[in-house]
Amino acid sequence: MSNATLERTRPRGRGAxxxxxxxxxxxxxxxxxxxxxxxxxxxxxxxxxxxxxxASFADNAYQRVLEDPLVVRALVNTxxxxxxxxxxxxxxxxxxxxxxxxAGTVTRVILFAVVLLPFWTGILVKNFAWxxxxxxxxxxxxxxxxxxxxxxxxxxxxxxxxxIVGMVHCLLPYAVFPIFSxxxxxxxxxxxxxxxxxxxxxxxxxxxxxxxxxPGISAAGLLVFIISTGFFITPVVxxxxxxxxxxxxxxxxxxxxxxxxxAAALAVILTVMVSILVAVYQRxxxxxxxxxxx
Amino acid sequence: xxxxxISAESIPGTGRAAQGAIELRQVSKHYGDxxxxxxxxxxxxxxxxxxxxxxxxxxxxxxxxxxxGFEEHTAGTVLIDGRPVDSLPPRDRNLGVVFxxxxxxxxxxxxxxxxxxxxxxxxxxxxxxxxAEEALGRVGLGxxxxxxxxQLSGGQQQRVALARALVFNPAALLLDEPMAxxxxxxxxxxxxxxxxxxxxxxxxxxxxxHDQDEAMAMSDRIVVMRDGKxxxxxxxxxxxxxxxxxxxxxxxxxxxxxxxxxxxxxxxxAVVDLGGLGLAKxxxxxxxxxSYAVSIRPEHLKFRTRASAGNGCAATLVSSTNLGAxxxxxxxxxxxxxxxxxxxxxxxxxxxxxxxxWVGWDADKAQLLVLES
Numbered sequence: 001m002s003n004a005t006l007e008r009t010r011p012r013g014r015g016a017x018x019x020x021x022x023x024x025x026x027x028x029x030x031x032x033x034x035x036x037x038x039x040x041x042x043x044x045x046x047x048x049x050x051x052x053x054x055a056s057f058a059d060n061a062y063q064r065v066l067e068d069p070l071v072v073r074a075l076v077n078t079x080x081x082x083x084x085x086x087x088x089x090x091x092x093x094x095x096x097x098x099x100x101x102x103a104g105t106v107t108r109v110i111l112f113a114v115v116l117l118p119f120w121t122g123i124l125v126k127n128f129a130w131x132x133x134x135x136x137x138x139x140x141x142x143x144x145x146x147x148x149x150x151x152x153x154x155x156x157x158x159x160x161x162x163x164i165v166g167m168v169h170c171l172l173p174y175a176v177f178p179i180f181s182x183x184x185x186x187x188x189x190x191x192x193x194x195x196x197x198x199x200x201x202x203x204x205x206x207x208x209x210x211x212x213x214x215p216g217i218s219a220a221g222l223l224v225f226i227i228s229t230g231f232f233i234t235p236v237v238x239x240x241x242x243x244x245x246x247x248x249x250x251x252x253x254x255x256x257x258x259x260x261x262x263a264a265a266l267a268v269i270l271t272v273m274v275s276i277l278v279a280v281y282q283r284x285x286x287x288x289x290x291x292x293x294x
Numbered sequence: 295x296x297x298x299x300i301s302a303e304s305i306p307g308t309g310r311a312a313q314g315a316i317e318l319r320q321v322s323k324h325y326g327d328x329x330x331x332x333x334x335x336x337x338x339x340x341x342x343x344x345x346x347x348x349x350x351x352x353x354x355x356x357x358x359x360x361x362x363g364f365e366e367h368t369a370g371t372v373l374i375d376g377r378p379v380d381s382l383p384p385r386d387r388n389l390g391v392v393f394x395x396x397x398x399x400x401x402x403x404x405x406x407x408x409x410x411x412x413x414x415x416x417x418x419x420x421x422x423x424x425x426a427e428e429a430l431g432r433v434g435l436g437x438x439x440x441x442x443x444x445q446l447s448g449g450q451q452q453r454v455a456l457a458r459a460l461v462f463n464p465a466a467l468l469l470d471e472p473m474a475x476x477x478x479x480x481x482x483x484x485x486x487x488x489x490x491x492x493x494x495x496x497x498x499x500x501x502x503x504h505d506q507d508e509a510m511a512m513s514d515r516i517v518v519m520r521d522g523k524x525x526x527x528x529x530x531x532x533x534x535x536x537x538x539x540x541x542x543x544x545x546x547x548x549x550x551x552x553x554x555x556x557x558x559x560x561x562x563x564a565v566v567d568l569g570g571l572g573l574a575k576x577x578x579x580x581x582x583x584x585s586y587a588v589s590i591r592p593e594h595l596k597f598r599t600r601a602s603a604g605n606g607c608a609a610t611l612v613s614s615t616n617l618g619a620x621x622x623x624x625x626x627x628x629x630x631x632x633x634x635x636x637x638x639x640x641x642x643x644x645x646x647x648x649x650x651x652w653v654g655w656d657a658d659k660a661q662l663l664v665l666e667s
Contacts, residue, residue: 189397192364195384196391197458198414207410211401 056264065262065269071249078246078270081160081235082228085167089224090217092168093175097216100176101183119173127166127237134162134238162238167231174227175220182216183209218285222278229274246270313375314466314498315340316361321370323356323522330356332522333370338466338498343489345501347509348519349545354502357519358468361500363387374465385414390459394471396451398443404430404454405439411462429461430454432491449480456488466498473508485511506546510534518542535591535659538581539666543589550590550632553665564662570628574605576660583664590660592622592635597642598654606654611647625653 056062065071100111118126133139136153144150156162186209194204232247246266253263316338323331331353338344346354359365361372363384371378379387398407408426417425430439433453443451452472459467469488473481489512492499503509509516510530517527526538537543540551554566557573564578566588576588598606609627621641623634634653645651 187395187397189393189395190399192362192384193391193393193397193458194399194410195364196362196387196389197411198385198462199410200385200414203414208399 052264053268055261056268058261061259061261061265062269064259065249065253065265070244071246071266073242074244074246074249075269075273077235077243078229079273081163081167081231081243081245082225085164085171085228086221086225088164089168089171089175090179090221093172093220093224094179094213094217096172096176097179097183100180115173115176118169123170123233124237126169127234130162130166130169131157131237134165157238158240160239160243163235163243166234166238167228170231170234171224171227174223178219178223179213179216182213182219186212218281222281225281226274226278229270313340314338314464315373315375316466316498316500317373317376318357318361319371319373321357321360321367321372323353323360323365324368329522331360331367334522334524336517336524338500340498341496343492343499343501343512343514345503345509345513345516346519347503347506347516347545349504351521352519353522354504354519355470356522358470358500358502361387362389362391362468388462388465390462390464390467392452392455392459392467392469392472394474396443396455396472398451398454398458400443403440403442404435404446407443407454408439408458408461410458415462426457426461429457432460433457433487448476449484452476452484456491460491460495460497464497466500467492469499469501471503471505473503473505481508482511488512510546518545520545536577536579536661537589537663538579539583539664540587540589541666543661543663548592548633548635550592550595550630551587551665552590552630553585553587554662556586556662563657566662568607568628569630571607571630572628574660575657576605576662577658578662581662581664583666585665587663587665588660589663590655592633593620594655594659595632595634595653596655597634597636597645598652600652604654605657605660606652609651609653611645611649611651613647614645625651627653 096111096115100108100115103111134156135141136155136157138156140156141150141153144154145152190208190212191204194208199207229245230247231245232251235243235245235248246269250263250266250270253259253266316336318334318336321331321334321336322329334353334357336344336357346357348354356365360367363379363382367380372380374387374389398404399410402410405423405426408429409422412422412425427436427439430436430453433456435450435453435457438446438450438454443454446454455472472488473484476484485508501509501512513530515527516530516533518525518533520541526533526542528536533542534546537546537549543549543551552568552571554568554574556564557567558565559578562578564576566574566576566586568574568588574588598604600606600608607627609625609632612624612626612631614624615622616638619638620635621638623636623645625632625634632653
């Protein structure tokens, strides 16, 4: 059961590139091995999803939700906040992964634990911890006032900045691990070779390390973006009224308005939107890769 | 694959004469308490092909890495063309390096790999392309420039690595076990090609290997290393035929080691007592130690008649094994086990086990050496 649950969540990680030279084994009966997970998916995932999609077409739901200005606002918020969080997470994640990659064994183990800690901590705990830090009389403001950078507290909480901070903290491990694994697969001697051929550190990074870690970066970007679009607690705990994301609207439709067809329509809209973006992203990546081939 | 495809044209576009002397003075490398390289003195003359030969852990790769600048030495000085390079990073040492696994950039085509050094030197695009194509042509891969490393065979990858290391006219070439990943036939072919290329370019080479056949086949001079020290250095034939210690003798191939005591030493020659085998005249290089032995390579032992002059002893055949080109005979003589190797084509009348024989050797083929182990 737990195995199947793991499998269920795996499609999210589709951004991880399949190893190019994995041999394809096509033998008769291979599908039998898939039967348990297929059955599981059909009963517990596809059927409810089908019902949800069916429900979304009742009562003119799409027109109704899309005429709601709050929904449109939430959709725009979802895209911009997710995009911003993804960019920040991937950049920070890359830096952490680089440090991990270059660190000695002991440092690496400690750093891994530090990176994994938020992974194992509940999202509510993390967000409230940030709320405590960022509030007007919190540590960050106290520090800024203490060193005389500001006289009055800077509003750090209940705004978009806070939402992105909270999300990035939750998302970091999803960026660090794919990027680290692609960095770790780079042969150290490539860097030595480049240096012997006259490359400075900057050139080694730009021409060797960065291009060879692109699979990790693109996997991380995809993974982080998809997870971002579903954030629900962080906008509530750390955002202001103007930072509601689509998941909050779904909650609002389902629980406050008890408009289930409207909530279903919103869920479908989010799924389709993200799917289209993911498809475009992969198309662009592929084109980039082919261009590099020539 | 065709035979030698590396053509012997000079490097285009250079007026600079190939220099490339490498000199190490008292160079040491310590890792904490461990001494990887111990006060090494080594010189590679311009145009010379010098091989660092030794088992793993002998410090040969560390030595090469210190010349390349990837490892910092703890003491001593490294000079290239008479100039100390101790404080220079690898990129400024102007040395071509070929790594064991070639370390080709997998995301670049063969041509881009070769172009890399020129790109780093800001050579204009057109000239860069032309020189890279010429370098690829020189290693017989003129038409393969567009391929990615993974689309090339092991031998082709190695040629690309060579072209990449040579395209910027480096002062010298450093090769770190470059043939370890190739099969025997290809390895022998590449040995010849690299040697031909090296001669035609007149470039100095520092070559690292643990393979004594490879060292014998390619080097102008072999430097045998053990535990971070040079134990012997010289032309291949000299190191092979006149090892200074039993360790060198055994490392460079099969040998018969007969413990002995010195009766008389006079310059190049010594008279030794071989115990059960009597007195013999042997070559002496003045090595001194606590105990001595005489090394005679199996191919230098010959079946002789008792009447013939020179060193010799009575022996009994134990077994004979046909190895194809050669036949290996195991003998006992005076309480010692001896190996004798002769060409299959020289094999005379069949001898049978337990047959009494007389084996002999030329005095200059028997080397007095120090017993270390």
